[in-house]
Amino acid sequence: xxxxxxxxxxxxxxxxxxxxxxxxxxxxxxxxxxxxxxxxxxxxxxxxxxxxxxxxxxx
Numbered sequence: 001x002x003x004x005x006x007x008x009x010x011x012x013x014x015x016x017x018x019x020x021x022x023x024x025x026x027x028x029x030x031x032x033x034x035x036x037x038x039x040x041x042x043x044x045x046x047x048x049x050x051x052x053x054x055x056x057x058x059x
Contacts, residue, residue, distance in 0.1 A: 017053040030059060 010024040022030055037056055041047070047057045 012054050015054070020059075021054050022056065022059060030056075034059075 010019050010021045012021050015021045034056055044057065047055050
């Protein structure tokens with residue numbers, strides 16, 4: 001008997017590096033994150049300095 005208790009939502013705190021956490025937030029949220037990053041970090045410095053799988057550049 002399948003209970004369907006698993007949610008599609010992913011949290012960065014508990015996600016595995018193979019999961020695409022940012023995409024689970026929805027297209028509009030990702031677009032807003034990208035626009036904000038472009039405004040405050042146009043050269044992508046913070047994306048380059050961070051070594052993680054949950055980066056806007058990896059979308």
